[in-house]
Every structure is written in structure tokens, then in C-alpha cells.
Amino acid sequence: MAKHYTILHNQFPSRHTETLVAMAVYHKDRLDWVCQAVRSILSQTYTDFVFFVILDGEVPAKMVSELKDFAFQDNRLVLAQNEKNSGLAASMNHALEWGMTLSPEYFARMDADDExxxxxxxxxxxxxxxxxxxxxxxxxxxxxxxxxxxxxxxxxxxxxxxxxxxxxxxxxxxxxxxxxxxxxxxxxxxxxxxxxxxxxxxxxxxxxxxxxxxxxxxxxxxxxxxxxxxxxxxxxxxxxxxxxxxxxxxxxxxxxxxxxxxxxxxxxxxxxxxxxxxxxxxxxxxxxxxxxxxx
Missing domain, CATH: 3.90.550.10 (Spore Coat Polysaccharide Biosynthesis Protein SpsA; Chain A)
Structure with missing residues (x-):
């Protein structure tokens, strides 16, 4: 399968995780809601996961900066970017294909405007x-x-x-x-x-x-x-x-x-x-x- 995305930040320290959480972000998403969604995952009482956030095409520079800050603060957040806007299905497929190498048991969904x-x-x-x-x-x-x-x-x-x-x-x-x-x-x-x-x-x-x-x-x-x-x-x-x-x-x-x-x-x-x-x-x-x- 051709790879149509780039990993922007990945400091996840493990070769295995029980759960992959996946979320796509778009250029029209509100920054405050995206930050709220990210915080709600990173502050979960359950901790054995990697959080794959994929930028679906070009998004505002401020959005990228904020997400990179989250990634630097918490190495469970992996940030990726699609070459172009590909839609939710393609973004989720990219996330689950990337996660295969970590042998997770579960795949969890998250949306950028929810909590x-x-x-x-x-x-x-x-x-x-x-x-x-x-x-x-x-x-x-x-x-x-x-x-x-x-x-x-x-x-x-x-x-x-x-x-x-x-x-x-x-x-x-x-x-x-x-x-x-x-x-x-x-x-x-x-x-x-x-x-x-x-x-x-x-x-x-x-x-x-x-x-x-x-x-x-x-x-x-x-x-x-x-x-x-x-x-x-x-x-x-x-x-x-x-x-x-x-x-x-x-x-x-x-x-x-x-x-x-x-x-x-x-x-x-x-x-x-x-x-x-x-x-x-x-x-x-x-x-x-x-x-x-x-x-």
C-alpha cells in the first residue's frame, strides 16, 4: 500500500501498546475544540495507548504548533500529516496501518470537536x-x-x-x-x-x-x-x-x-x-x- 502521509513527530518510547487512539484534524476545525479533544484523551485514567493524530491536508500553522507542543509534552501523541485532504476513512486507514507495528489489541476512535x-x-x-x-x-x-x-x-x-x-x-x-x-x-x-x-x-x-x-x-x-x-x-x-x-x-x-x-x-x-x-x-x-x- 502506497504511503500518502508523513510522520511529523514521533517520540513514542515503546514497540507495543494495548490501544491505538486515532483522530483526524481538518483546516476548518476550531483550535480550542481540538485542544479540548486532545486533552481529554491524554488525561484518561487508562494510560496504555498511543494517540495518533493526523492532519488531513493543510491546516493553520497555529494548529500545527499547538499539536506539536502537546506531542513534546506527552510522548504518547504521534503527529502525522496527509499529503492532501483525503477524508476521514483514508485518515483512519493510515492510522491503523501505522499502528500495526505496535501490535495493539484495540483501535479507538476520537473526533476533533468532541471530548x-x-x-x-x-x-x-x-x-x-x-x-x-x-x-x-x-x-x-x-x-x-x-x-x-x-x-x-x-x-x-x-x-x-x-x-x-x-x-x-x-x-x-x-x-x-x-x-x-x-x-x-x-x-x-x-x-x-x-x-x-x-x-x-x-x-x-x-x-x-x-x-x-x-x-x-x-x-x-x-x-x-x-x-x-x-x-x-x-x-x-x-x-x-x-x-x-x-x-x-x-x-x-x-x-x-x-x-x-x-x-x-x-x-x-x-x-x-x-x-x-x-x-x-x-x-x-x-x-x-x-x-x-x-x-
Missing amino acids: SVKNRLERQISYLNKHRNIAVLGTALTEFDEQGRQVGSRTMPASHKQIVHMLPRRCSLNHPTVVLRYQVFHDGYRYDSDLNNTQDYFLWIELASQGYVFRNLKDKLLNFRRVNDFYKRRGFSKSVNEFRARLRAMRQLSRLSLFNLVYACGVLTLRVMPAKLVKLAYRIDRHFLERFVKH
Whole structure:
């Protein structure tokens, strides 16, 4: 595989780590939020990890400087840069390929505008160590707005059966919260770098169809940033990819039904409606999801 990124800083002292945490940074990311995200990982109660932060193309010089300062202060942070803006899937694939040499057990996701709760990794890694059959572990999350005010939460179905049952209708894991066993990648699976969005949804469908076991913790272990344009950002391309993912899930998981087809078409129609209607639908969805999960 051709290498399309450069290591800017790597003083990680070990040849092995239990967990690789990966985060991509873009030129439009807010510096204060990126710093908050980095601090939330470096201050985790769990410590056996390397934190691979990849700059996806050119980013402001101030951002690079701040991240290098973090790397000099904590040698668990490895800083890399893509030759050009390649997208989240390619960035995560670069991170996991780089991490192969460290023989990690786990691969943890992090986003540059979110904040991990202090015991997030300890809680997830401990759970995975005790439940060896689980390959993909997500958690619930708390939603905050740009001013740091709590505006909601998102609790996904807990059991493998529920998660897979819902896949033809929705992506039933919160991607920024997920920790995967590295064995998944040793088995040859990767994010689809041809997709500009919904890469996680397609990956979960592929893994579910191959029998990998999923689980969601109900603990809210991530503070998710729901910015003002959150509803507008779900544009036509993302809507079409979500529709394609639902159709694939129906086929690969043998869940093709009139209800699932109508649901997929309904969501696609909703996505192109005004942001106010999308926002209302989002709130209704959260309400029914919470009720479903509680049962």
C-alpha cells in the first residue's frame, strides 16, 4: 500500500501498546475544540495507548504548533500529516496501518470537536478484556452545543441482536465512541476510502454480515459537539450514501421488507427538507430511540 502521509513527530518510547487512539484534524476545525479533544484523551485514567493524530491536508500553522507542543509534552501523541485532504476513512486507514507495528489489541476512535469522559477508555477496554467475544464496542453520548450547553443525548441499543436488527434502518453505533478489536483489521477489513461520509455505517454492515459481535454501553462516555449547522451538514451526498447503506444492510443481513424500504425512502425524502423539519424529526427520533433502548 502506497504511503500518502508523513510522520511529523514521533517520540513514542515503546514497540507495543494495548490501544491505538486515532483522530483526524481538518483546516476548518476550531483550535480550542481540538485542544479540548486532545486533552481529554491524554488525561484518561487508562494510560496504555498511543494517540495518533493526523492532519488531513493543510491546516493553520497555529494548529500545527499547538499539536506539536502537546506531542513534546506527552510522548504518547504521534503527529502525522496527509499529503492532501483525503477524508476521514483514508485518515483512519493510515492510522491503523501505522499502528500495526505496535501490535495493539484495540483501535479507538476520537473526533476533533468532541471530548471523551475521563474514564471512557478504561471503561471500554476493561469491558472488552472481560468479554472476548465482542469485536465492536460503542457507548452512549451527551450532546453539547457550541456554547458548551447540554442539548441532548444519544443512547443506542445495547445488545448485538438489537444493534443488527436496527442496521437496515439506522446506523446503530455512535462512531466517535467506538473501540474495535484490532483483529478486525488483521482480518482484512478497512473503512471504504472511496466514501466521503457514512464510512462507519458501511463498515458495521460488512462486519455484521460476517458474524462479528457488537455491543453498546449505556454509559455516556463522550461529549459530542452538535454545532449550529449540524442539520444542514446532512446534505444530499450523505443522504444518498445513507440510503445506499440501508439497502445494503437489507440485502446482506437478509432484512429486505416493505417496512424497511418505506423507512429508507422516507428518511431520504426528509433529508432534503428544510433544516427546521430535519431538526424536529431528529428530536422525535431521539425520543423514540430512548424509549426503545429502555426496554
